[in-house]
Each structure stands twice: as C-alpha cells, then as structure tokens.
Amino acid sequence: MSVPGVRPLTIVSGALGSGKTTLLRDLLSRPDLRSTAVLVNELGEMGLDHHQLRQVDERTVVLPGGCVCCATRSDVESALHELLATEDADHVDPVRRVVLETTGLADPAPVVATLQASPTLRHHFAVDRVVVTVDAQAVARGADQGPEWLQQVVCADLLVLTKTDLVPSAAAEDVAAHLRRLNPAAPVVSPAEVDLATTPVASAAAAAAAVAPLPAERHLAGVASTSVTLDGPVDWAGFAVWVSALLHAHGDRILRMKALLDTGGDGPVVLDAVQHVVHPPRHLPRWDGPRTSSLVLITRDLPPAQVVAALRDFLARRRPAATPAGGVTPPPTPRG
C-alpha cells in the first residue's frame, strides 16, 4: 500500500467547554475527512466512533537547555510513529490527515516543535493550521480566560466562534472584533464555516487584509498586534536574516509572526513563527489574491510598530539604489 507524502496535521484547541468536541464530531462526519486519524486526550469524553481514534496524554518534554515554548510533545511523537508503523505493516489504509485535539491548557507551539525536531516525522506530517474554538458567551461576559487562552488565540490560524446563539448578535460581533485585533492572522468563523480543505495561507492573507486598516492596539497582558503591508518585492534573504536575528534577540516577546511575501517569484513565500518556533518557509506556486507582501505581528511588551519600522529601515538599507531617470539601461542578454 502506498503511503502518502507529507500529510497535514490540524490542531484543534480551545478552552474547556468551548465546543472543541462538537466541532470535531461535525468535521469527522464530513465525507472529505474520512481518512483522518484523530489524536485525543480523553477517549471516553469524545463519544466519537472513529476508526482511527488514538489517545494521547499531553506529555510535554522540555529539551535540555531549551525554553518552554520549544518543548516537544513526546506523546504526539509516539502516537505518530505508531501510526506510521501501523501503515507500514499494511494493516490499515493510510490516513490523509491527522487531527490533534488538545486540552484548553495545552500550548500548540510544542506540537509544531515536535514535528520539526523529528527527522522522521517532519517528512510525513506538517502542521497545516491551528484551529481554536472560542466560547462567545464566556468572552462576552468578561470571564477570565487565563493566559493559556491568550496563548492559544495568538497561535491560531483559524478562530471558531461558538455559542453565538447564546449572546446578542452585537455582543458576538464585539467578541469577533476583539479576536481579530488580538490575532489579525486568523479569520474568525462560525463552526459551519470551518473547511479544512481550504488553504490556510489564503485564508490568513484574507484575514490580514481585512484588518489592515486597524491601528496597532495594546491588549491583555501587554499583548499588541499589527497587520501591515510591505513595499515589494521584498529581499527574501535579507528578510530571513533579519527575522532570525530578531527572534534571537527578542523571541520571548514575539508571540506570533506571519508573513506572506512577494519576493519577485511567481508565487509568495510564507513564513510563520509561533513564538520561537519557525515553520520552514514555503514557496507557493502562485498568488491567489493581490500580489502584496503582508506581515502580521503579535508581540508582548514590545510595540509592533517599532519592529515594523526597524524591518522597513533594514530592507531600505539593503535595497539597491534606484536607477536614475534617464539612466543607461543594460542591453538585453542575447538568447541562445
């Protein structure tokens, strides 16, 4: 039996009682998610009848000398290795996707780090998006959601607003606007609008574009966000060098960075960093939207405008001087 290439791993997270299980049940009932393996914390509580259900217990391992956000999830690593071993033994059909349900207290970043740290797993699985359920009623009534909630919201690629029927529509809109300001990289959708078949990059770009006019705002616990466009094309080598230095010097204050860059090629380059953990850059074959470089930045105790200004200054210094008007244009290189 042939084993597919790199398969998407979707993380579904959210506070206790925010509707994760309901969302999962709905998603797994859809025909396009039939060949999906599901890793859950509590088998009994799920009430799911799914042939590829496995239990994980959220064992987080901090690597020697590593910081907490770069910890890895040994339980996820074991479960995915087991999945591969089962497929190799030809006992089951290969899965097309993995969905990992985490508790409301779990930080999604270590899962990303787990796949990157494993020479085997990163050739088989890649985190395609982090889906976070948010209880509109709890947020609207101002219930303390805790630091873990904030962490999950800034890590999200898709925010699913649940229980909107329990609050006035204006209150639900306010909650959605609050979430967009907290994390401009993540579209805010209803459970019915969740579609794992869409490309997360396109939806992230749409989300960023939708909130671009909003000024940077200071939020909970010193967290601030901004969404800006960059004059393109962007010097990709310079951008990567600058980001690597930024994360070294200020990684603990950069909660999230998501960039969709016009580097002069046919398609955009996508760079996504969740705290210190940076996804490998992706070169997409084409643009689905306007050819515009965009950057979403979520910081803690660091004004995002300062980061953006420094980046723009660096890129401007790296940019070759423009050819003066009337300057000599080099002759085209002869073909052949």
Place this chain on the structure above:
Amino acid sequence: MCGLCGDLSPQDHWSDRDPGAGTARHRHERLQAVRTLLEGTGLTVSEWRGRGYQLANGRGRTVLVRDLGTLWAEAERMRGRPVDPLEAGSTP
C-alpha cells in the same frame, strides 16, 4: 539552545529549509544581509566553505558557525550582548 536558534534539529536551521537556500546567489545575499546587521558591532563575518560562517571579533578571536541560529548566539557570546536588529533599525 532552543528552537529560536534552530537547534531543535542541529543540522537544520529553519532558514536552511528554504528551497532556494543552497544557491550561491542566496548565500551571497544572506552574507551581505548579515554584514549589514553586524555594522557597528565590531564583528565581521565571511562565508566558510559554502557550509557556514566564520565570525571574527577583530581581536584575533575567530569562530566557525554552521547557520544563522548559531551565528547570532555566538555573536552574542563574543560581544556580551545580542545583535539587536531593533537597535540597528533605529540607527540613522
């Protein structure tokens, strides 16, 4: 060392997992970008056999590093504080 330095997988900094990272042109552009950030720090950098960087502090100390993650960590060790791109950005 942690993920920000790329050392979760010691041979693979995230910037080296870019499909175009291995080309001579990309390496050259990256080196020039590193030099821009090192301006005014007292440190210099050159490419080392196409596989890494040679970092020097002008007082005779030279260190070989394999990628950008270890480069910034070593630069911090050599000068006693990190190379801060936010400071560099505010320099006229």
